[in-house]
Amino acid sequence: MDQEKLYALLAREMAGVLTEEEATVLQQLLQQYPDASYIREVFARNWVPVGKQYNTQQAQLLLEKHQLRMQEVISTADDTALPAKRPLWLLYTGIAASILTILFVGGHWFLSKKSNAPKELAQLVTARGTRSQLLLPDGSRVWLNAGSKLDYPKQFAKNTPREVTLEGEAFFIVTADASRPFKVHTSAFHIRVLGTSFNVRAYPGEDSAVASLVQGSVEVMLDEAGQQVVALRPNEKLTVPVHPPTLNNSTTTTASPQQVMPVYRSKLTPVQDSIITETAWVQNKLAFKHLELEKVAALLDQWYGVEIGFENDSKKQLYFTGVFETESLEQILDALETTLSFKWTKDAAGKIWIE
Amino acid sequence: MRENEQIKTLFERVCYENSIQAYNELYITLCSRLIHFSASIVSSYHLAEEIVSDVFMVFWQKRNQLSHVNNPVVYLYVSTKNLSLNTLQQQKRHRHHSLDTLDTEMLAIAPEAENGMVSAEVAQKIERAVRSLPARCQLIFRLIKQDRLSYREVSQLLEISTKTVDAQLTIAVKKISQAIRFDLSDELAQTYLHQDS
Numbered sequence: 001m002d003q004e005k006l007y008a009l010l011a012r013e014m015a016g017v018l019t020e021e022e023a024t025v026l027q028q029l030l031q032q033y034p035d036a037s038y039i040r041e042v043f044a045r046n047w048v049p050v051g052k053q054y055n056t057q058q059a060q061l062l063l064e065k066h067q068l069r070m071q072e073v074i075s076t077a078d079d080t081a082l083p084a085k086r087p088l089w090l091l092y093t094g095i096a097a098s099i100l101t102i103l104f105v106g107g108h109w110f111l112s113k114k115s116n117a118p119k120e121l122a123q124l125v126t127a128r129g130t131r132s133q134l135l136l137p138d139g140s141r142v143w144l145n146a147g148s149k150l151d152y153p154k155q156f157a158k159n160t161p162r163e164v165t166l167e168g169e170a171f172f173i174v175t176a177d178a179s180r181p182f183k184v185h186t187s188a189f190h191i192r193v194l195g196t197s198f199n200v201r202a203y204p205g206e207d208s209a210v211a212s213l214v215q216g217s218v219e220v221m222l223d224e225a226g227q228q229v230v231a232l233r234p235n236e237k238l239t240v241p242v243h244p245p246t247l248n249n250s251t252t253t254t255a256s257p258q259q260v261m262p263v264y265r266s267k268l269t270p271v272q273d274s275i276i277t278e279t280a281w282v283q284n285k286l287a288f289k290h291l292e293l294e295k296v297a298a299l300l301d302q303w304y305g306v307e308i309g310f311e312n313d314s315k316k317q318l319y320f321t322g323v324f325e326t327e328s329l330e331q332i333l334d335a336l337e338t339t340l341s342f343k344w345t346k347d348a349a350g351k352i353w354i355e
Numbered sequence: 356m357r358e359n360e361q362i363k364t365l366f367e368r369v370c371y372e373n374s375i376q377a378y379n380e381l382y383i384t385l386c387s388r389l390i391h392f393s394a395s396i397v398s399s400y401h402l403a404e405e406i407v408s409d410v411f412m413v414f415w416q417k418r419n420q421l422s423h424v425n426n427p428v429v430y431l432y433v434s435t436k437n438l439s440l441n442t443l444q445q446q447k448r449h450r451h452h453s454l455d456t457l458d459t460e461m462l463a464i465a466p467e468a469e470n471g472m473v474s475a476e477v478a479q480k481i482e483r484a485v486r487s488l489p490a491r492c493q494l495i496f497r498l499i500k501q502d503r504l505s506y507r508e509v510s511q512l513l514e515i516s517t518k519t520v521d522a523q524l525t526i527a528v529k530k531i532s533q534a535i536r537f538d539l540s541d542e543l544a545q546t547y548l549h550q551d552s
Contacts, residue, residue: 007529008521015499015524017506039532042466042473042481047501050463050482052400054387062390063382066408070415139373141419173371173419197371215372283423 002029006036014043120154126168129305131281138162138175140182143282145169146302147203156180161192169201171282174216188240190221198232199279202242212237212268212278222263235268237278275323286324286332293318293342297354304329311355315342358503359428366427370418378418382411385428388502389435394461395494396439403461406442410434428504432512457490462497477535484534488527495520496527 009026012018018026030036054062126132126144134142138156148168156162158180165185174182176195184191186202188209196216202209211220213232220238222228230238240263269277269289280287286303288296294316297308306329310316318341324332333344333352345353362384368377386407393403410431414421424430463485468478485493495513498504499520506517513520 004525004529007532008525010532011521011524011528014528015506035536036532039535042477042535043500043528043531045466045472047464047466049391049501050465050485051461052391052394054390056383059383059386062386062404062408063379065404066382066411069408070412173373175373195372215368215374 002032005029006033010036010040010043013040121151122154124150124152127305128302131284136162136164138177138180140175141173143171145171145201145281146305166200166202168203169199169281171197171199171279173197188242189238190224190226191218192221192226193218199282201278206242208239208241210237210239210278212276214268214276214279230263230265232265236265237268238263238265280323284325287322289321290319291321292316293320293336293354296320296336300329300332300352306350306352308352308354311353312342315354318342359505363427366424367422369414370422370424373418378411378415381427385431386411389431391461392432392498392502393435393439395457395459396436397442398458398461400461402442403439406438407435410438426508426511429508429511432504432508436512457494459486459488459490459493462490462493464497464501480534481531484531485527488530492523492527495523499524 005025006029009018009022009029012022013026030040124132124134124142124144126146126148128147131146132144134144134150134152136142136152136156137154140162142150142164144150145168148166148170150168150170151165153163161181161183162177163183163185167186170184172182172184172193174193174195174197178194182193182195184193184200186200186209187204188202189211191198191200191211193216196218197214198216198218199212199214200210201212211218211232213234213236215234217234218232220230220232220240222230222240232238268279275283275285275287277287277289277291281303286299288299291299294310297310300306301308318339320336320339322332322335324335327335329352336342337344342354345355347353362381365377365381365384368374369381389407389410390400390403393406394400397403397406413434414431421430463482465478465482465485466473468475473481485496488496491513495509498509498512499506504512506520509515509520510517
């Protein structure tokens with residue numbers, strides 16, 4: 001009996017699932033069966049395949065073989081496929097073309113920018129309670145959160161920055177293209193990126209706008225002229241207070257005064273495992289950490305497209321942490337209510353009241 | 356586990372950032388294990404290499420839809436399993452395509468013999484004991500000992516309960532332990548007895 005137990009515990013130890021209690025029992029059994037210590041040691045060793053083995057070099061060769069196959073299979077139509085090594089003449093014609101483009105288009109582009117002549121623009125709008133996903137013409141991917149609006153050109157011009165304008169919240173995975181930096185314009189700041197993934201939150205109704213970087217690097221320009229620039233590192237976010245509307249209306253870039261904006265840089269907020277509150281919505285998760293109930297209500301409001309009111313203003317200052325995925329609005333409210341700090345009701349019009 | 360987290364990070368970098376570097380690293384890290392796993396189903400290393408290459412190809416093509424994948428390791432193993440079974444079916448070499456008919460030739464593992472602790476003789480005994488295990492039991496032992504999958508991951512991959520995984524692993528450990536035990540030279544056993552007393 002004891003021996004059977006010993007084998008079971010050795011197995012569990014090897015699999016890394018031994019509990020503390022089991023570890024104590026194992027120690028006792030090892031004293032009882034001294035030769036088991038040797039066996040235990042053998043299992044802790046490094047084992048190797050008896051047949052064919054692949055060392056690092058062979059793995060590298062396999063990878064190269066794989067890359068060749070990929071280039072054959074994935075047609076050139078998919079421009080996000082693994083980049084093939086380009087022949088040199090293509091590079092030179094590319095450079096020549098870009099010089100020409102700069103010469104001919106450059107002037108025109110500056111003019112068109114001044115005169116505000118619209119390029120062929122497309123717009124994606126999401127209502128409250130819905131989210132959407134979009135593949136941009138350059139292969140970059142955008143997730144648009146509820147109640148947001150994204151303006152983007154139907155086609156990105158060659159060798160000019162890829163520019164989009166956002167109102168609301170979006171998560172971007174930008175395809176790298178050194179010749180065409182990617183820019184996101186919001187009313188609070190402008191972001192310049194090369195290839196990376198990041199989240200931008202700039203809802204008109206909120207008192208601050210936030211840029212959160214997951215991977216890569218981005219520069220946040222607080223003015224369009226790029227005089228106040230903050231570079232973000234992965235896992236950092238920048239919170240920028242939004243100007244009162246009077247200041248916001250000025251469209252001239254040179255006239256903006258050299259005031260120092262009280263922006264602040266901070267770390268992204270992990271709630272559990274790999275869930276980060278700033279980007280959880282992309283994975284259809286609603287996550288918040290130590291957030292005032294007032295802001296949680298605003299999140300739910302946006303997520304489910306409902307209205308939430310407070311009958312007792314003091315409740316706005318309660319703090320909550322949570323991650324929700326498939327729960328209904330009612331389930332979430334019930335879960336929060338179990339903290340016994342507030343009660344919720346729904347009135348005839350469907351509006352939620354917190355008291 | 357640390358390695359698992361690393362794999363997850365690489366996987367996410369591929370999904371969110373289209374990172375080719377992370378993709379290549381993932382390939383290097385996982386290809387050998389996946390090839391062995393696939394080879395045990397299709398009975399050919401050559402075929403298995405192609406299958407794993409295909410698995411990674413699909414992964415690249417679908418990378419932007421995979422950001423919801425909770426466990427990249429399980430995802431890649433399950434893809435490999437499915438593609439391997441499909442390949443068998445296309446070749447019409449077998450009527451029934453399941454993990455019941457595994458080629459254990461590709462699964463056997465044994466401790467490295469040169470490290471002093473384990474003599475060549477003991478290593479051989481262990482190898483024989485491993486080979487004598489039922490195919491599925493051998494597969495489970497390999498997935499946990501060699502590929503360092505968790506109970507949960509194995510249970511998801513093979514569609515069995517974690518209890519079964521635990522029981523099968525215990526059987527493997529028992530058989531191997533007994534083989535070592537019989538082989539333990541008196542001398543060695545004595546050394547351990549002395550140390551203990």
